Amino acid sequence: MPEQTGPALSDATRGRLLFGGDYNPEQWPEETWHEDVRLMKAARVNSVTLGVFSWSTLEPEPGAREFDRLDRLMDLMHENGIGVVLATPTSSPPPWMGRLHPDTLPVTEDGRTEWWGGRQHFSHSSATYRRYAAAITEDLAARYGGHPALTMWHINNEYCTYDYGDQAAAAFRRWLRERYGTLDALNEAWGTAFWSQGYDTWDGILPPRLPHYLRNPGQVLDFRRFTSDMLLECYTAERDIVRRHTPHTPVTSNFMPLWFGQDAWRWAEEEDVVSVDLYPDPRDPLGAQNGALVQDMTRSQARGPWMLMEQAAGPVNWRGVNHPKPRGLNRLWSLQAVARGADAVCYFQWRQSRQGAEKFHSGMVSHAGEEGRTYQEVKRLGADLERIAPEVTGRHLTANVAVLHDWHAWWAGAQDGRLSGRVEYPNVLRAWHRALWQAHLTTDFAHPEHDLTPYSLVVVPQLYALTDTATDNLLAYVRQGGTLVCGFQTGVADQDDRVRPGGMDVRLRELFGIRTLHEWWPLDEGETVTCEGFGGTLWSEEIEPADPDHTACYKGGELDGMPAVLRKGRAWYVSTLPEPEALRDLLASIAAGAGVRPVLDDLPGQVEAVRRGEVLFVLNHGREPVTVEVPGTHRDLLSGTDVTDRVTLGRYEAAVLRP
Template sequence: MDQKLWKEYPILFGGDYNPEQWPEDSWERDLTMLERANVNSATINVFSWALLEPKEGTYDFSMLDKIVNLLNQHHFKIVMATSTAALPAWMAKKYPDVNRVDTHGIRQGFGKRHNACPNSPNFQRLARGLVEQLVKRYAGNPNIVCWHISNEYGGQCYCDNCARAFREWLKKRYTSLAELNDAWDANMWSHTFNDWDEIVPPDQHTDEFENGGATLGGASLDYRRFQSDSLLANFKMEKDLIRAADATTPITTNFMGTQKDLDYFKWAKEMDVVSWDNYPSFDTPASFTAMSHDLMYGLKHAPFMLMEQTPSQQNWQPYNALKDPGEFRMLSFQAMAHGADTVQVFQLRQARNGCESLHGAIISHADSTETRVFKEAGQIGADLQKLPADLLASQKHAQVAIIFDWNSFWALDFALGPNVRLQYVEQVHAYYQYFYDHNVAVDMISVDDDFNNYQAVIAPVLFMFKHGLADKVNAYVHAGGNFITNAMSTTVDEHDNVYQGGYFKQIEPTLGLWSEEWDVLPPVSTCQVEFNDQSTAKANTVCSLVHLGSAQPLASYETDKFYDATPAITQNTYGKGHGFFVGTYLDQTGMQLLGDRLVDLIGLETTYQPTADSQGIELTTRQSASNRYDFLINTTADTRTYHYEAQPYAKDLLTGKAVNSGLLTLKPYAALIIQSNL
C-alpha cells in the first residue's frame, strides 16, 4: 500500500489519550510512563469540540497545541481526530436542530455523544468550520500519521431535516412517485403516495412496529440506506476538507465490527484504511472475534488498524470480566494474524471520573508501572518491535469466502416473521466457525466482490437477493465454483418485494430445486436431520420444504410432521461446479457434519482435524512477496498442543528460535509468529 501510514515503522502501538481530562502537570509523567511500556503513538482530540470552540466562531487551540508539542517532543506518532463526534452545549442550546429526534418522535437534548443529526445544516456548517481550522493548523505535522474523523458513527434520526433530505434522496433513487409506489408496493394499507411531501420517515409512531418489523419493508430499507448515506456524507465532507490541505496522510474512522447501522462495504470505499474497535465479552468465542477481524479486512481486502481494545476490562457490558494474564497480548496478535497492522487501545490512562472511569487502561488508577496490565503492555510493545517491516506488506489469502450483507441484515430486521430466533449474524458465524475450527482461511466478502477468486462461496441467510445477482451466482457455479446457501436466502429483491414463482427459483440452475414453503420450529422442537450415513443433528428455527429437480439429497428431515424423510440438505451439479442447499439451521454437531462433507465434496485443501489437545489453537497465515508468516495462537486459558508442519528455515520472530515440524506445546494464550521464506 502507498499510504503514509503503512510506511511507518515500527508498528504503531498506542491508543486513545485524553490529557485534557487531567492537570497539565501530569502529562509529562504520563508520556514517560508510556515510553516504559514501549508505547509509540497516541490518538488524541476525539471529543474536544467544546474546548476547541468554546463559543461559536471563537477557536482556542492552546491546550491542543501543548498536547501536540509534548507528543512531538517524545517522538510519539499521532492519530489526530477531528472532535466532531460530540456536540458542545452551546451548540445544542443555540441550534436545537443539531440534536437528533428519536424513533418515538422526541427531540433529544444536550448530552451523551454521537448525537448530531447528520442532515442538520447547522451541524454541517459548524463541523465544517471546526475541521477547516483544525486542518489548517496541524496539516504538515510529520508526526501525524493518520486523521481520525468523528468516532464510531451510527444511530438514526427522524427529524424534519431528515424527512426533507430523505425525500430528496428518494427523488434521486426513483424517477417518479409511480416508480417509488411500485418499488415499495405502496398500495399496502392505503400507502399509495401522490405527493413527495406525503412521505415521512418510518419510525415507531409511523410505520415501524415496536417489537420489530415494518409496514413497508422497502420504505424502511430505503430509510436505513439513507441514514447510512447521510452519515457517510458527513464523513466525506470532513475528508474533503482534510484532503484539501493534506494530500497523503491516510484518513479513517473507527468501525464496530458487525454493528447494524451502517453499510460498511459502501463506507470502506471512501476510506484510505479501515479501522475498528474490538471489544469481545468474557464469553465471546474466539471464532467470532476472528470473523469480525476478517470482515474488517474484507471491506477493502487490505490490512486494517486495530483502533481500540481494552487492555483489561470494559465497563459497559453486562459482565465486565478482567482479561486473564496473557489474554491482552493474545488478542493483539490475533488481530494482527487476521490483518491488523496496528495495535491500539482505549485508553492509555484510565479516566478518574465520568462514564468511562471504570474502563481499563495501560496506566490504571493505581498510577504505577508495576501493575500486571502495564507490564503486559510493555511486553506487547517490545514484541512488536521485533516484527519486520515486511509484515506490514503481507496479506491474507483464502479458498473460501462467506458473504456478509448489510441489506439482508436490515431486511430481516424489518420482516414480520418467520421466527424471533432467526439472527442474521449468528447464522453467518455458524458457517464461519466450522472453517475457523479447522484452520481454513476465510475471506468475508460482499455480494459485489468477484466470486471467481474462491473455490467456494457461502451465502448464509442471503435474504435479499438483488436483481442481477442470480446471473452472477449461476455463472460462477457453471464455470466451476461451489455455492452454498441455506433457508430464507433469495427471498426478496432490493425493494423487499418477495420473488414470485417459488423460493430459490432465481438460482434453480445452481441448486437444482425450488421451495414453496417453510415450517417454523419452536425451541421445544425435536426435529432432526439425518445424513445419508445415518448420522444425525438437530434442526433449528426453520425447515424449508423443497421440490427436487436435478439436486440429490445429502440429508433428510427426521420429524413427526408431514415432511418426514423429505430432503433437508442437497447437492447439485451445474456445469463444472456445484450448488449446495441447507434447508434448516443446524446445531454445532450438524455444522461439523455438514462442514466435513463440504470439505470432501468440494475438495478444499485442509488436512487439519482438531483434537481435544489442540482445541482452541488458531493457525492463520499472512504472506508478503518473500515471506510467509504463520500466527500460531492458543486462544484458551489452558495449555494446548499442536502438530505443526514447518517450512524450511522457519523461526519464531518473538523468541528468535528455529521452529521444526512436530508437536508444539503452547501455554495459555501463547502466541508464535513463525516466519519462513516463500
C-alpha cells in the same frame, strides 16, 4: 471493489506495527502528560489518537478557538517519536450547540429529542451541525496539516446516529426523489397498494416514525439506506477538507463490528484506511471466533492490512457484568488481530479516566498505575509487536473461502412482520463463520456482487434479498467451476423486498435442484428437527426436489423424508441450521472436496493457525497447554528460539513462526 487511490495505511505505519490508543489529556493536569510519555516510551507506544472528544475544549463558545493545549501536545508527541492520529471532534458537539441550535439535535422514532450530556447527539441532516463541523475541521487541518507528528486523520468516531426529525424528513424526501424520480416508481417499490398507503405528493412522505401497527417494510428499508448515506455524507465532507490540506495523509473513521446502520462495504470505498473497534467478551467461550469474524470482515473491506482502532486492555463498562481479561488474553487477542491482517493494534484508551461515564472502562494504564498487571502486559505486548513488525507489516493473507455478506439483505430481512423473530441474521452469520473457524479454514468476506473467481468455496449463510446482478454472479461462479453453499432463506426477495415468485428466485431453485419450496417451517425455542446424521435448529423448509440428488433428509414430523440438504453438482443448499459440530463437519467436507485445506493438519480444537505472508501464527485459545505439529524448522519471532516439527504453548500463549 475498486482499488484504493489515496494514501494507504503503509504511509502511516512506515514499516512498523502501530501501537497505542486514544489519548485524552484534557482530562489530566499537564504534569501528567510527561509521565504519560515516559510510560508510552517504555511500552513501545508509537501512535496516539488525539482530539476525539475535544470539541468543547477546542471551541468553548461559538467561533472561539483554543488550540494552545493541542499545540503543546502535538509538539510533545513529536519530540518523543510518537505519531499522532488526529481526530476531528465532531462526534460529540459542545453543549452550547444544542442549546443555541436545537435543529442540530436528533429525534427518535417516537418524537423524543436526544439532548446533549452524552455523545453522538447530532442530526446528520442538520445544515447547522454540518457547518460547524466543517469549520472546526477546516481550522484543524490548516493548523496541523504540516505538523511532523501527524500520521493520519480520524474523522468523527463510531458514526451511529439515527434521526427521525423534520430535517431528516426533508432530507429523506430529497434522497427518495433522487433514487426514484417519480412518485409512481416509489409507490411501486414500496408496494403502497397494501394498506392504502399510496402517496400523491412528496411532502406526505415521512421517516418510518412509530406507527399504530407494523411499518411499511419498503419504507423502513429505504430509510436504513438513507441513514447510512447521510452519515457517509458527513464523513466525506470532513474527509475532503483534510485531504485538501494534506493529500498524502491517510484518512479513516472507525467502524463498529457488524453495526446495523452502516453499509460498510460502501463506506470502505471512501476510506484510505479501514479501521474497526473490537470488544469481544472475555467470558464468552466464542470470543476468539467473534474476534476472527470481525477481523476477517475488516481485512476484506480494506482489501489488505487494516487498523484495530479500539480494543479494551481489561474490562469494559457497558455490559451487565464487566469482567477483566485473564492474564495473557489481551496479548493473545492482539496477536490474533495481527495474524488476520492488522497493521495497527490500538486501544480505548491510554489512561483510564477518573471521572465521567467511562471511568470503569479499562485503559492501557489502569487505575492501578505503572505497577498494575494491565500496564505490565501492555509493555510485553509492545515489545512483541516491535519484534514481529519487520516480518508482517504490509503482508497480505490468502484465503480460498469467501463468506458473502450484504447490509441491504440484512436490512430487508430484519422486518417486524417476518416469520420468526428468533432468526437474527448476525447470529446466523456467526454460526456459519464459526463452523469454518472451528474447521481451521481462513476466510475472506465478500459482497454478493464482488468478483468471486479467486475463491474455491463460497459460503452464503443467509442473504434474504438478492439483486439480479448478485444472483447472476452466483450462477456464473458455479458455472465457472466454483463450489457454492447456501443457507436457508436465501434469494427470497429482490432489492425492493418484493418476494420472488415461488418464494425463492427461480434461477436459484434450478441451481440447487428445487422444484417447489412449499412452506417455510420456523422452529420454536428449544425445538429441533432430526436429519440424517445431525440435528437442525432454528428453521426448516418443506422442499420438493426436482431430482433425487440430495444428501440428507428430515426424519419424522411433518417433513419426514423431505430433503434437508440438497446438492446439485457444485451447488449445495442447507434448509436448516445444523447444530455446530454438524455444520462444521459439513463445511469441512465440502471444502475438502473443493480442494481447500487448513494451514496445518490435525490441529487441536482450541488452537488457531493463520499464515500471513511467510509467517505462521499459532494461537492457543485454551486454558491448558497444548503441543502443535509444525513440520520443519522455524524461528519463533516472539521468543527468539528455533522450533523444529512441534511447538508447545501454554494457556493463551502464541508462537509467530518464520521458516
